[in-house]
Amino acid sequence: MSKPGDFEAVAADIKKLLHQPEYDDGSAGPVLVRLAWHSAGTYCAETDTGGSNGAGMRYEAEGGDEANAGLQHARVFLEPVKEKHSWISYADLWTLAAVVALKEMGGPQIKWLAGRTDYVDDSKLPPRGRLPDGAQGADHIRFIFYRMGFTDQEIVALSGAHNLGRMHMDRSGFHGPWVPNPTRFSNTYFKIMTDYDWKEKTLENGVKQFVYVDEDLDEELAMLPTDLALVKDESFGPWVQKYAKDKDLFFDHFAKAFGKLLELGIQRDANGNIKNTDNVKGGYHA
Ligand code: ZEM
Structure with missing residues (x-):
């Protein structure tokens, strides 16, 4: 257990789990990046639904979308980190894990801000089928x-x-x-x-x-x-x-676009804090 808001401690434990000799190409990194992308990539600007807040993929309605097949591997990799730092929300953990993994795999530093909650607002639930289909154009x-x-x-x-x-x-x-x-x-x-x-x-x-x-x-x-x-x-x-x-x-354009992806649907005040929550605040620059 670390002090609430100690994202450095969480990041250090994420770094430690990236090396997975028995899994795929030896790293949990890629599937962690995909977990964050699929958690955020359900966002719809017009209806302000979907997005990384709420970590809805834990539940069947979203997790059972066939586009999310295989992402349980990423969630299982992260479970010991969540157990150790139980104050962090899953929504923050999944997005932070991608930022840490990208940096560790030689990628750019991505700006990341905390404050997502695990409260699933039913009125914000994305319907299935919001993620892209690789067979298309x-x-x-x-x-x-x-x-x-x-x-x-x-x-x-x-x-x-x-x-x-x-x-x-x-x-x-x-x-x-x-x-x-x-x-x-x-x-x-x-x-x-x-x-x-x-x-x-x-x-x-x-x-x-x-x-x-x-x-x-x-x-x-x-x-x-x-x-x-x-x-x-x-x-x-x-x-x-x-x-x-x-x-x-x-790298520069990717860092900006990925940072934007992780913020979709999240409203913050001028200090970067999510409005109307008492959730753990802070940021992390890998
Ligand atoms: Zn992906 N992606 N993706 N993607 N993706 C796969 C794997 C990974 C599309 C897609 O259909 C697929 C973005 C955009 C798009 C990653 C990150 C990001 C796979 C393979 C498919 C089929 C899944 C499997 O079988 O395990 C399509 C159609 C996209 C847009 C048109 C964006 C944006 C991403 C992040 C910014 C990553 C890291 C993987 C590798 C996952 C792994 O397990 O190795």
Whole structure:
């Protein structure tokens, strides 16, 4: 147990659990980033519903959305941290874990503010189906991310999270990592998206994705139809090219967009405190 508000202590324990030799590519980091993204990415600006506040994914209504398959691994990794620092809300823990993991995997520092509560407001519950479907194209991507209030530039920056982790057939139906080193954050995803020759492949479950085969690699690399839709689109495409050439620009834009994602639906006063709650306050800069 640490002192309420000691986010440094929580962050230190998150860092310690990232190394998971038996799991995927040896790190819990990628799935923790996805947990935060799915907790926040249900947000709808027009109706002010969804978002990371409330950690609704703990319950069947949201957790049972098929888009969230596999994220129980991330929640299980974090449970000992929650037990030790019981004062932190799940909503804060999940978002903080992503910020800590991104930094530890070589990514940028992301501004993070505490104060989310675990109170599930039924009137704010997102319906299922708010998260993107990788089998679709640019129109679908815009429909999903414009609903949250993101621009085309921010959409491409956020998509760079696919530098991390992999697809699992038993979770999404897709298979494989996007990049050769999926536990190190970089702009490789954008580089290989434009440089490599991606071939469509139908997996044994009937799901279509794109793959790149190179005998020097241990396994095939993969791209979703939504990933490659970014390259060809006249507004997304130039950002893909810029981020492929300029890692610093990508890191800067990614940090801002990811920070914005984690704040969707959260109203704060001028001091950064969430209004009308007595929840634990503070911030953390990894
Ligand atoms: Zn993802 N993502 N994502 N994503 N994602 C997967 C995995 C990961 C899409 C998508 O369909 C998928 C963003 C945007 C979009 C991560 C972060 C972020 C997987 C594989 C799919 C199918 C899941 C599996 O099988 O385990 C689509 C269609 C997106 C937009 C169009 C954004 C934005 C992200 C964060 C900023 C991460 C880190 C992973 C890897 C998870 C892991 O377990 O390794």
